[in-house]
Amino acid sequence: xxxxxxxxxxxxxxxxxxxxxxxxxxxxxxxxxxxxxxxxxxxxxxxxxxxxxxxxxxxxxxxxxxxxxxxxxxxxxxxxxxxxxxxxxxxxxxxxxxxxxxxxxxxxxxxxxxxxxxxxxxxxxxxxxxxxxxxxxxxxxxxxxxxxxxxxxxxxxxxxxxxxxxxxxxxxxxxxxxxxxxxxxxxxxxxxxxxxxxxxxxxxxxxxxxxxxxxxxxxxxxxxxxxxxxxxxxxxxxxxxxxxxxxxxxxxxxxxxxxxxxxxxxxxxxxxxxxxxxxxxxxxxxxxxxxxxxxxxxxxxxxxxxxxxxxxxxxxxxxxxxxxxxxxxxxxxxxxxxxxxxxxxxxxxxxxxxxxxxxxxxxxxxxxxxxxxxxxxxxxxxxxxxxxxxxxxxxxxxxxxxxxxxxxxxxxxxxxxxxxxxxxxxxxxxxxxxxxxxxxxxxxx
Amino acid sequence: xxxxxxxxxxxxxxxxxxxxxxxxxxxxxxxxxxxxxxxxxxxxxxxxxxxxxxxxxxxxxxxxxxxxxxxxxxxxxxxxxxxxxxxxxxxxxxxxxxxxxxxxxxxxxxxxxxxxxxxxxxxxxxxxxxxxxxxxxxxxxxxxxxxxxxxxxxxxxxxxxxxxxxxxxxxxxxxxxxxxxxxxxxxxxxxxxxxxxxxxxxxxxxxxxxxxxxxxxxxxxxxxxxxxxxxxxxxxxxxxxxxxxxxxxxxxxxxxxxxxxxxxxxxxxxxxxxxxxxxxxxxxxxxxxxxxxxxxxxxxxxxxxxxxxxxxxxxxxxxxxxxxxxxxxxxxxxxxxxxxxxxxxxxxxxxxxxxxxxxxxxxxxxxxxxxxxxxxxxxxxxxxxxxxxxxxxxxxxxxxxxxxxxxxxxxxxxxxxxxxxxxxxxxxxxxxxxxxxxxxxxxxx
Numbered sequence: 001x002x003x004x005x006x007x008x009x010x011x012x013x014x015x016x017x018x019x020x021x022x023x024x025x026x027x028x029x030x031x032x033x034x035x036x037x038x039x040x041x042x043x044x045x046x047x048x049x050x051x052x053x054x055x056x057x058x059x060x061x062x063x064x065x066x067x068x069x070x071x072x073x074x075x076x077x078x079x080x081x082x083x084x085x086x087x088x089x090x091x092x093x094x095x096x097x098x099x100x101x102x103x104x105x106x107x108x109x110x111x112x113x114x115x116x117x118x119x120x121x122x123x124x125x126x127x128x129x130x131x132x133x134x135x136x137x138x139x140x141x142x143x144x145x146x147x148x149x150x151x152x153x154x155x156x157x158x159x160x161x162x163x164x165x166x167x168x169x170x171x172x173x174x175x176x177x178x179x180x181x182x183x184x185x186x187x188x189x190x191x192x193x194x195x196x197x198x199x200x201x202x203x204x205x206x207x208x209x210x211x212x213x214x215x216x217x218x219x220x221x222x223x224x225x226x227x228x229x230x231x232x233x234x235x236x237x238x239x240x241x242x243x244x245x246x247x248x249x250x251x252x253x254x255x256x257x258x259x260x261x262x263x264x265x266x267x268x269x270x271x272x273x274x275x276x277x278x279x280x281x282x283x284x285x286x287x288x289x290x291x292x293x294x295x296x297x298x299x300x301x302x303x304x305x306x307x308x309x310x311x312x313x314x315x316x317x318x319x320x321x322x323x324x325x326x327x328x329x330x331x332x333x334x335x336x337x338x339x340x341x342x343x344x345x346x347x348x349x350x351x352x353x354x355x356x357x358x359x360x361x362x363x364x365x366x367x368x369x370x371x372x373x374x375x376x377x378x379x380x381x382x383x384x385x386x387x388x389x390x391x392x393x394x395x396x397x398x399x400x401x402x403x404x405x406x407x408x409x410x411x412x413x414x415x416x417x418x419x420x421x422x423x424x425x426x427x428x429x430x431x432x433x434x435x436x437x438x439x440x441x442x443x444x445x
Numbered sequence: 446x447x448x449x450x451x452x453x454x455x456x457x458x459x460x461x462x463x464x465x466x467x468x469x470x471x472x473x474x475x476x477x478x479x480x481x482x483x484x485x486x487x488x489x490x491x492x493x494x495x496x497x498x499x500x501x502x503x504x505x506x507x508x509x510x511x512x513x514x515x516x517x518x519x520x521x522x523x524x525x526x527x528x529x530x531x532x533x534x535x536x537x538x539x540x541x542x543x544x545x546x547x548x549x550x551x552x553x554x555x556x557x558x559x560x561x562x563x564x565x566x567x568x569x570x571x572x573x574x575x576x577x578x579x580x581x582x583x584x585x586x587x588x589x590x591x592x593x594x595x596x597x598x599x600x601x602x603x604x605x606x607x608x609x610x611x612x613x614x615x616x617x618x619x620x621x622x623x624x625x626x627x628x629x630x631x632x633x634x635x636x637x638x639x640x641x642x643x644x645x646x647x648x649x650x651x652x653x654x655x656x657x658x659x660x661x662x663x664x665x666x667x668x669x670x671x672x673x674x675x676x677x678x679x680x681x682x683x684x685x686x687x688x689x690x691x692x693x694x695x696x697x698x699x700x701x702x703x704x705x706x707x708x709x710x711x712x713x714x715x716x717x718x719x720x721x722x723x724x725x726x727x728x729x730x731x732x733x734x735x736x737x738x739x740x741x742x743x744x745x746x747x748x749x750x751x752x753x754x755x756x757x758x759x760x761x762x763x764x765x766x767x768x769x770x771x772x773x774x775x776x777x778x779x780x781x782x783x784x785x786x787x788x789x790x791x792x793x794x795x796x797x798x799x800x801x802x803x804x805x806x807x808x809x810x811x812x813x814x815x816x817x818x819x820x821x822x823x824x825x826x827x828x829x830x831x832x833x834x835x836x837x838x839x840x841x842x843x844x845x846x847x848x849x850x851x852x853x854x855x856x857x858x859x860x861x862x863x864x865x866x867x868x869x870x871x872x873x874x875x876x877x878x879x880x881x882x883x884x885x886x887x888x889x890x
Contacts, residue, residue: 097681098780120683142626153624156601169866176779178809179598179849181587181637182861183871183889188633192626209683236542238565238654281726334621335543364623404624416627421614425877429629432873444628 001060002038005081008050013087015039022082025068025075026129027411029320030327030384031375034076036063043087045104045162045170045201052199053168055081061441064195066105066137069129071328072409074141074194078442085136088201093176096121099207100159100176105136105200109143112205122210124151127405128313136200142192144405146243146312149363150276151208153405155191160204163190165197166434176204189429194407195440197433211276214242215286216308218301219293220267224248224346226296227269228339231362233292234273235335241289244363245272245312248342251359254322255315260307264299271362272308319357325375327384329412331395332366332404341398345369345391352387366404389415408444446505447483450526453495458532460484467527470513470520471574472856474765475772475829476820479521481508488532490549490607490615490646497644498613500526506886509640511550511582514574516773517854519586519639523887530581533646538621541566544652545604545621550581550645557650567655569596572850573758581645587637589850591688591757594808595721596653598850600636605649608635610642611879621649634874639852640885642878656721659687660731661753663746664738665712669693669791671741672714673784676807678737679718680780686734689808690717690757693787696804699767700760705752709744716807717753764802770820772829774857776840777811777849786843790814790836797832811849834860853889 006014015022017036024033037060042048055062061080068075088104095101096119103112110130116123127133127143137143139161144153151157160174173186190198221227227246234241247255249268256263263270271293275285286302294300303311320326333341342358345367349356354371369391371384392402392415402408402415418426430437430445451459460467462481469478482505487493500507506525513520533549540546541564548557555575561568572578572588582588584606589598596602605619618631635643666672672691679686692700694713701708708715716738720730731747739745748756765771778786787803790812794801799816814836816829837847837860847853847860863871875882875890 095781097677099680144624144626148624152601153626155630156597165866165870171864171866171870173867175844177777177844177846177849178780179589179593179777179806179811180846181589181598181775181848181850181852182846182857183853183863183867184638184642184874185600185633185636186867186870188630188636189874191630191633193629197629209685232542235544240654277722278726278729281723284723330626332622332624335623336540361624366624399620399622401622401625401627403626404622405626407626408628412627418628419616421610421616422618422628422631425610425616425631426628428877429634429874432870432877 005038005040005051005054008054009040009042009047013041013043022065022084023077025070025073027071027073027076029325029375030373031381032073032076034078036077036082037080039082039084041084041087045088048083048199048201049164049168049170051083052164052166056167056436056438059436059438061438063440064199066134067132069133070141070406070409072406073411074407074409074443076410083199085134092202100204101207102202102204103135104202105134107135109133109135109138116207117210120210121207123157123205123207125154125157128316135203139191139200139203140193140195141407144361144366146245146361149244149361150240150242155188157206158187158191158203159206161187161190161200162202163198163200166439170201174204192407194409194444196430196444197439211282213279213282214274214276214305215282216272216274216303216305217286217289217293218303219271219297220264220299221269221297222266223268224342225339227271229296230271230293231338233295234289235363237292239285239288239292241273241363242276243272243274246362247359248346248357250355250357251315251319254357255318258311260303260311261301267298315359319370323372323374325373326370327373327388328368328370329388329391330366330368330404330406331391331400331402332364333395333398333400335365337398338362338365341367341394344394348390348394349387352383354384354387364404410443413444450483450485450496450499453499454485454487454492458486458488467510467529468522470515470518472516472518472521474770474820475818476826477518477521479523481522481527482525484527484529486529486532490533493528493644493646494609494613494615496528497609497611501612501881501883504881504883506883508885509644511579511585512577514578515586515851515854517851518856519852519854519888521855528644530579537647545649546652547647547649548580549647550579552580554578554580554583561652562655565655566652568602568650568652570599570602573761580648584636584645584648585638585640586852589806589811591690591806594689594806595685595687600633602651603632603636603648604651606632606635606645607647608643608645611884615646619649637852639854639889641875641889642884656727658724658727659719659721659750660727661717661719661748661750662731662734662738663748664716664742665709665744666714666742667711668713669787670784672716674741675716675738676783678740679734680808682737684730684733684737686718686808687721688717688719691804691807693791693803695800695802696760696764699802700763703756705748705756706746712743760804764815768817768819770818771815772818772833773813773815774833774836775811775813775849775851776836776845776847777809778840778843778845780810782843783807783810786812786839789839793835793839794832797828799829799832809849855888858889
């Protein structure tokens with residue numbers, strides 16, 4: 001196997017199957033690890049397609065891999081070949097005056113954002129871990145992030161894709177086009193398909209002129225109920241925040257000490273809103289947001305955006321530090337059920353004996369409720385899994401989804417709550433793209 | 446057939462198959478008419494699913510129909526049953542404070558926009574004919590319009606769908622949720638599927654706070670080349686216009702007399718840009734747009750938005766009036782190929798002996814190039830069809846698509862330029878949803 005694949009990509013680009021860093025993703029904090037027979041690092045899209053062809057002919061499972069920052073186990077291999085896109089790092093074209101860029105799958109998300117910014121543009125999606133995560137993986141999971149509230153998730157910024165499709169061919173759908181109403185939307189199918197329909201090798205992305213100014217505003221509240229009331233007031237006032245985030249009491253307790261500002265005594269919930277636009281506009285909107293957030297608040301603040309988002313990005317590490325691991329989900333509910341979802345999800349974790357913390361994308365109704373665990377304790381992990389299944393039930397009961405932005409991966413399949421007809425359609429789509437079931441098997445469906 | 450279907454929807458809601466207004470859409474201006482065995486008007490989504498079930502069991506083709514404003518013949522029946530959604534007009538829920546609405550498929554697009562506006566909100570998609578077109582049809586074609594430049598096409602505003610799916614069941618995908626990363630995106634597949642995968646019966650739509658002010662700016666140029674330079678300058682300056690439209694010389698000649706303002710002598714091309722936002726912001730952006738549009742212009746103008754868009758919406762009628770009919774397409778190309786595409790498409794029509802006019806959504810690279818025809822002259826229509834096929838070739842040669850916003854319908858299928866593998870995937874998706882091929886047969890694929 002390794003010798004054969006070495007002929008496709010060069011022997012030095014085939015690693016042993018037990019190369020540890022390719023056997024897990026961010027779910028190692030809940031003890032999830034996989035196994036593989038080989039790790040293959042193609043250098044071009046054509047090589048990626050050739051690896052797929054080789055595997056497809058021989059019935060070898062293939063697990064595509066981006067930066068490995070996923071929280072659903074989507075990149076955890078269950079045997080066969082891991083295909084890492086890390087060497088596909090070319091920026092194929094960049095037309096700042098036309099607001100578009102074509103990048104290969106292995107380009108880091110942070111690099112796309114940096115390139116855009118250097119030309120006065122802006123790539124809005126900002127999932128966490130942008131220095132590690134790759135654009136191909138972001139597309140394969142339709143990654144979200146704080147600014148999805150105003151700007152939408154990754155898929156909204158993809159105008160074209162190149163992907164290796166079974167039995168081993170590169171196909172292109174869309175391109176440097178802003179509109180396309182021809183066929184069924186293959187691009188939208190590949191987005192969020194978690195490597196189970198094809199392997200994204202490159203993408204055309206749409207960019208926007210960068211906002212002149214970005215001004216966050218933060219409100220602190222005694223509890224989730226008061227904080228969620230503030231979230232609903234912001235939305236109900238028709239203020240178009242760029243981001244609208246929350247942190248609950250447990251999250252504030254874990255990450256509060258490094259917050260770039262003062263947290264009022266008694267704060268059990270925080271709401272972060274952000275204004276962006278021209279200098280004048282962003283300042284005016286920030287003041288309006290502050291005034292709405294201020295009602296019923298214990299205090300408000302206006303940290304610098306750079307400090308605030310660095311802190312916000314890092315809070316997952318502060319949370320993990322408490323017990324060494326966490327089991328977290330990303331359920332999403334209609335906005336009017338947000339307070340209920342936060343309160344019930346935290347109560348649920350505590351009922352199972354876990355210290356439980358919750359933060360997330362309030363404006364999108366997207367919760368990250370996390371049970372803190374010791375990742376080396378099998379009993380605790382098994383108990384947390386059961387609690388996690390109750391989180392899924394909660395999401396469906398509130399009219400929501402088991403995944404707002406991480407995908408189903410390995411860990412959530414079977415929990416999506418589909419009717420038999422919807423499940424059959426999902427399977428039929430899988431079969432259309434991957435009749436042998438070799439693309440990231442054991443994931444999503 | 447009519448008696449049986451009468452038992453499903455009530456005899457008074459089954460019309461004769463030769464009821465003329467159900468046998469064509471806006472392509473009657475190019476002489477396209479269909480035939481049907483019956484026209485059925487279900488009163489609920491459940492009745493729509495029951496009609497589908499009845500047809501599916503008996504192998505009867507079924508053509509779903511919205512407002513009939515399509516330009517690709519997608520609603521033209523080729524026999525069997527026409528299922529019109531016109532009686533599904535309920536607004537199922539409207540939560541202005543949460544920026545969302547759930548409407549049935551037969552609600553007019555203009556009604557959705559009006560309801561939103563009455564609550565200080567905004568439903569951005571604005572395809573033409575909003576008082577006739579229905580939201581279900583807009584979704585089935587993923588309709589665009591001038592403001593898609595800033596706000597995107599219809600599908601971007603759909604968060605959930607209810608659809609009747611073969612063999613005759615209502616399914617729901619998404620809902621009042623802003624994010625969902627669970628299954629393959631069935632919603633995105635149904636959007637733009639032109640009634641060939643299922644029949645949209647209701648939709649959850651996302652709304653936005655309405656901009657305080659809307660200020661258009663118009664520039665007039667001697668020719669397409671100078672006008673397209675202005676379009677590229679607007680984009681390259683990083684000015685985020687809400688709409689960025691063009692009209693060529695022939696369009697100005699036909700519709701110019703009713704333009705709400707003065708058109709400078711010698712104008713052979715016009716560019717409409719629009720600024721929106723807060724009062725201050727929209728005024729500032731309009732001034733910046735005017736300044737960029739002014740370079741190399743014969744003149745500029747700032748008509749009132751209401752008058753301008755009423756005129757813009759009506760220009761298709763001014764064009765049709767010239768010879769009684771038109772054959773038009775909606776190819777889209779990368780923005781840097783816009784000038785080439787406009788010039789070559791007009792030259793192509795003239796080469797075939799047609800008076801040819803072109804207008805469209807410049808910022809999205811989306812052209813409406815139209816050949817003026819006498820719709821009662823079969824020779825002329827056949828010649829125009831051949832010229833239309835050359836338009837498709839032009840679009841593909843320039844790296845574009847044969848349809849930016851109208852869909853493939855009856856008239857463009859076979860011209861999308863797919864590779865065999867992409868065509869096979871398209872067909873496999875169709876087979877997954879509609880194994881008997883009874884949903885709008887002869888369309889799209």
